[in-house]
Amino acid sequence: MGVAIEVRELNAWYGKNLALKSIDMKVPANHVTAVIGPSGCGKSTFVRCLNRMHETIPEARAEGDVKVGEMDVYGGGSDPVEVRRRIGMVFQKPNPFPTMSIYGNVAAGLKLNGFRNRKQMDELVERSLRLAALWDEVKDNLHKKSGASLSGGQQQRLCIARALAVEPEVLLMDEPASALDPISTSKIEELIFQLKQHYTVVIVTHNMQQAARVAELTGFFLMGSLIEYDKTEKIFTNPADKRTEDYVTGRFG
Amino acid sequence: MHSIAAPATKPLSLGRKLVNHGATAFAILTAMLVLVPLMAIFVYLLIKGVGALNWAFLTQTPKPVGEAGGGMANAIVGSGVILAIASLIGIPLGIGSGIYLAEYGRNRFGDIVRFTADVLNGVPSIVIGIAAYSLVVVPQKHFSAFSGGVALGIMMIPTVARATEEMLLMVPNAVREAAFGLGIPKWRTTLSITLRTASAGVITGCMLAFARVAGETAPLLFTAFGNQFWNLNPNQPTAALPLQIFVYAISPFDEWHKQAWAGALILIILIVGAVAAVRVTVSRGRLKGA
Numbered sequence: 001m002g003v004a005i006e007v008r009e010l011n012a013w014y015g016k017n018l019a020l021k022s023i024d025m026k027v028p029a030n031h032v033t034a035v036i037g038p039s040g041c042g043k044s045t046f047v048r049c050l051n052r053m054h055e056t057i058p059e060a061r062a063e064g065d066v067k068v069g070e071m072d073v074y075g076g077g078s079d080p081v082e083v084r085r086r087i088g089m090v091f092q093k094p095n096p097f098p099t100m101s102i103y104g105n106v107a108a109g110l111k112l113n114g115f116r117n118r119k120q121m122d123e124l125v126e127r128s129l130r131l132a133a134l135w136d137e138v139k140d141n142l143h144k145k146s147g148a149s150l151s152g153g154q155q156q157r158l159c160i161a162r163a164l165a166v167e168p169e170v171l172l173m174d175e176p177a178s179a180l181d182p183i184s185t186s187k188i189e190e191l192i193f194q195l196k197q198h199y200t201v202v203i204v205t206h207n208m209q210q211a212a213r214v215a216e217l218t219g220f221f222l223m224g225s226l227i228e229y230d231k232t233e234k235i236f237t238n239p240a241d242k243r244t245e246d247y248v249t250g251r252f253g
Numbered sequence: 254m255h256s257i258a259a260p261a262t263k264p265l266s267l268g269r270k271l272v273n274h275g276a277t278a279f280a281i282l283t284a285m286l287v288l289v290p291l292m293a294i295f296v297y298l299l300i301k302g303v304g305a306l307n308w309a310f311l312t313q314t315p316k317p318v319g320e321a322g323g324g325m326a327n328a329i330v331g332s333g334v335i336l337a338i339a340s341l342i343g344i345p346l347g348i349g350s351g352i353y354l355a356e357y358g359r360n361r362f363g364d365i366v367r368f369t370a371d372v373l374n375g376v377p378s379i380v381i382g383i384a385a386y387s388l389v390v391v392p393q394k395h396f397s398a399f400s401g402g403v404a405l406g407i408m409m410i411p412t413v414a415r416a417t418e419e420m421l422l423m424v425p426n427a428v429r430e431a432a433f434g435l436g437i438p439k440w441r442t443t444l445s446i447t448l449r450t451a452s453a454g455v456i457t458g459c460m461l462a463f464a465r466v467a468g469e470t471a472p473l474l475f476t477a478f479g480n481q482f483w484n485l486n487p488n489q490p491t492a493a494l495p496l497q498i499f500v501y502a503i504s505p506f507d508e509w510h511k512q513a514w515a516g517a518l519i520l521i522i523l524i525v526g527a528v529a530a531v532r533v534t535v536s537r538g539r540l541k542g543a
Contacts, residue, residue, distance in 0.1 A: 095425070162431075
């Protein structure tokens, strides 16, 4: 089951450059929440702070209070590796492990975290690939084909399956469809819609139609600040802030 | 209805065609020129060496001067032992420091290591031999295959380290991020994901280093020292093919000259064979589309 996310007073820096300014945001469990905004507004930085991926960039750091379920992400005893295991991430460009088979890709997170039960692993791999709507296309070549041999859309679904296999509570998606063609995009969107039954999904997108299609809630970021955060319908039809209105009506961005 | 007209193109001018064909011909020619020295050496070795090559050469130890026959079996095996020791030293140390340089070495210490490796790569092999002599042979008070392995192993380190570093840096950061995103610790990511992704290039680097030291003579002169008899004890003076070739080639005896040619031929065949065997083994494990 998914868990809720509560962000308070989150600040993030690249070196001396303040990229996120005191963000407060509550993401409900088992919903899809979209994060929109123009390039460079901090939306990717924001989701990367939720699973402490932000700090893997040299000189980048973040401070604040992030609760994912019961877990205190930036608490004193928290281990970034454990945080990332419980919060899955799908990146903008499909990034399968090129030297691993399809099966190897999906099982990687389990295997490299010390999971050894073969039978259970087979089941988890199949379940994840089914959830990611990829099973039927790859089931005959699980061990024979490399993850890199799939098409771009299939690779992205493989990456989603890989993230799901470690059974996270939250799935973060950083523009997961921006490198894909319309057919692959609609498959991923359908998939996101299915996934919210089991996970809390936060999706970054610069495609406003996509946000409108998949997300119940939408947050609009601008220059490192969260300008407005409300029901998706409200954001797109009757935004409270002038800047939000300008952005969603295409006046800038 | 509009039809999209193909953009009007003029046929290529004669000059451009000539330049195009000329450039292609030049590229083919240079590629062939690269093959010439290797082929020339190999053919020459075949002509000179194949006459002395027989079963006895591969199975017997050298005969005393004046006696016909005998072979280099002990030197072939000795070279194998020395190279195995060298690889056991040079490959793990080289890969380890390559990993450090690529994944953790964006700092001053990394720069120092990188510079040291490049200098070590340029140190004449005889100097490496002297170093191994004073570090291993002098304290032990005897020549040995082990000391020869140490000398060759030291020579392998910089090549392997720099090749590993280059290959790891070629792995896109997205691959590392994918692993971190799954909650895989950094050390695990480096060993099981990044290094594995770069493995083809790293193995090529190791083979290059191996092939380079396999033919080295100078570092073995006062480490492995050479031996006319069978010896499998790595703590004793041991024969090696390049040493044997060197000794035979500068001797005044015709019979030994012929054997030196045959030894050189065997050395090249063994190196090419070893490299090819590793390549085949590696490519067997590769997946479709990888």
